[in-house]
Amino acid sequence: MILKDVNTLQKAFAAVETLAAQTPWPDAVTLVKPEHADNGGFWPQGFRAAGVSAGIKSKRKDLMAIVSDKPASAAAVFTTNLCCAAPVVVSKAHLECSASSMRAIICNSGNANAATGDQGMRDARSMAASTSALLGVKPEEILVASTGVIGVPLPLDKILAALDMIPDALERESCFDAAEAIMTTDTFPKFFAVDVRLSNATVRIAGIAKGSGMICPNMATMLGFLVTDASIEPELLKLMLQSANAESFNAITVDGDTSTNDMVAILAGGNGPCIQQGSPDAELFYQALRHLMIFLAKLIVIDGEGATKLVEISVEGARDNHDAERAARTVANSSLVKTAIHGEDANWGRIIGALGRSGAHFNPEDLVVRFNDLAILEPGFISNFSEDEAKTILSKNSYVISIVLGQGSGKSVIWTCDLSKEYVEINGSYRT
Template sequence: MEEIKMIVDGTVTTPLGFTAVAHAAGLKKENQLDLALVVSESDCSCAAMFTKNQVVAAPVIVDRETLAQNSSRLHAVVINSKNANACTGEPGLANARATQKIAANALDCQPNQVLVLSTGVIGVQLPMGKLEAGIVAGAKGLSRENGRLAAEAIMTTDTHPKHLAVQVELPGGPVTIGGMAKGSGMIHPNMATMLSVLTTDAAVAPDLLDGLLRMAVNRSFNRISIDGDTSTNDTILLLANGVSGTAVTDPESIAQFGTALNQLCTQLAHMIVRDGEGATKFVEIQVAGAQSEADAHQIANTVATSPLVKTAFAGSDANWGRLLMAAGRAGVAFDQTKINLWIGVQQPDELQLVANGTPTEYQEMDAAAVFAEPEFKILLDLGSGGGGTAVVWTTDLSHEYVSINTDYRT
């Protein structure tokens, strides 16, 4: 097994050849950081995944267009918070493209070597004067030391920055993968996460990078849900600059790099769930015994997004009937008389609540104690004999979530 080192304080600038800057451009109040640049010293291969929402932000449209033209010579990413530049029409598209040009001029590269990301309030035009001044000023302060501040600058309702890096020893030498993510509400990805930028100093061809990213995302960011809403801006980028001198080409390197990328994405995805708006619980939902992985995922997702299930989590109420109700409306056929249900804190099968569709003689106080924990696991076995399994991570739905989103624009 390859040696993968988790660098807890790692960031997007931990991989060789990447710098960043965070700047207070005036989009947020009280001189808060609201603009970040991530820049590579060398051209990058790039892979990306975007929201499947039919209503998409201008940066998503512009980045799709850019990557269709150029996926092997990317140089920089510009990210602003506070303003999503979504539902802003032609002016919004013009502003996103102008942002590319402003950054290209400041960084001495071409506009199609710059990707743009935005997050924040929908339906408001970007204050381009502030943004331009921030980019020009920020480009003068690029440093490898600014990775954590960049993760802070992209936050919206997040309570803390989310960043991490991993290092893996490949046959050709060590490579590092770093990343940052933001997300706390409007979290139910159907491609990736809200915003995430991943970087690596490995040399990876764009097509291979794309396949590795999709595999990692489908095991991590696509397995989380906070409130069931898929954003207009969801984007994840993976940039590879090759500065380490180690190429990912042979089967062993591809497998090892993929494993490290999966671990990084899973940890970042967990950070998003743990920081969910108003969340007091981190819940892992496992579904087994389905006819296919897709069926298992569909059931787990339905349970994870059920308001009745999530409010039961919030109230520490082991009302397992809501779990079965949600599973039953997922649109997947199964025999309810074969269902087995367990819950646990350390392991998901510590306490069995249902056996072959019938309640066991468990003690209610024992079940309530599990649901009262800040983190616990649920295992639902459909008993069909199939090998389909899936895991989804979710939160409770608390009064605080409603309060945060009631006051979001004020």
């Protein structure tokens, strides 16, 4: 989805509008229009957020804070990468020590504070401690995150100096600034909020995210921060986050690489109604959260480095869901499939080539492949599609590749993008 010649905020609005129209929102959900999302129109009651420039990235916002007026229930999922970054280690420990009661999230962009050894650990703790001092809360009530280049010491002095700007910035309650301050190679800020009509009240869920390169699901694959005014016990919040994450941020891929810094966190501030496990409200809330997270995840794919297409890889008829996921991920990550998507080439041979090496169980003779509703391959290797019809679909910004394995009822959906020359351009010179 190339959205050129518009400024980043217009890009964000355009991406949100396109996606919002495609997303099958539950009935109980009302979308917060993106153009109404700033100046207090975005964050749920009890939350404020800010984005300021600490000077890590030249002249761009690079330090974000989300603050809850009172202790909030928190849950988070983190990267499974063995080389996880210092802030990931510190945030996990803080969740543990504070019994999942949190007051704020502090996050910088431009430097990942990863592979920075003992100094990195001290820096991540300092960043949390200084934020806690500023807000008058305990250090373990702060979640800390970083994103950017790996292996370079965190410019802690710049971050600590910039913290002084946070209180004033919080008063502006800007969602744009916060979403912008966590961007790295993202080309537009990613934010979205929904209102959910529960049985007796309405709650808001709002989220910001960043992604772009190094996006491969194996937990979170990027940064996502969600807040809600609902009151939810940490245990239920964690169940909901993990489950929704598996179908959203973990179901996208840009380049198959999993970052050292991935984190998705949610804070439930408790100013709104209380949501009990097993209640109809819990189901309503969960579905809204899941759709919001899928929405933010797709925004990340749309803004994948060099990406021009958002393609859903849907696998059905697998022996089980695990097998379906293997098949879908292998197709979604295949460089040959991704370049064919980029070239708008109906090269289904590459799709079955990827399926064949995925490890999923199937009989090649049973395979069915469709682009949207157009049958490309039918059982017995019958392939009689119209190249023109295929071209019409492949030239769209967004479509579905459906694969039926003919084994059982296992299924999986993964969202991917194309592999373009711009991806190589961007990643050939990221560090220098």
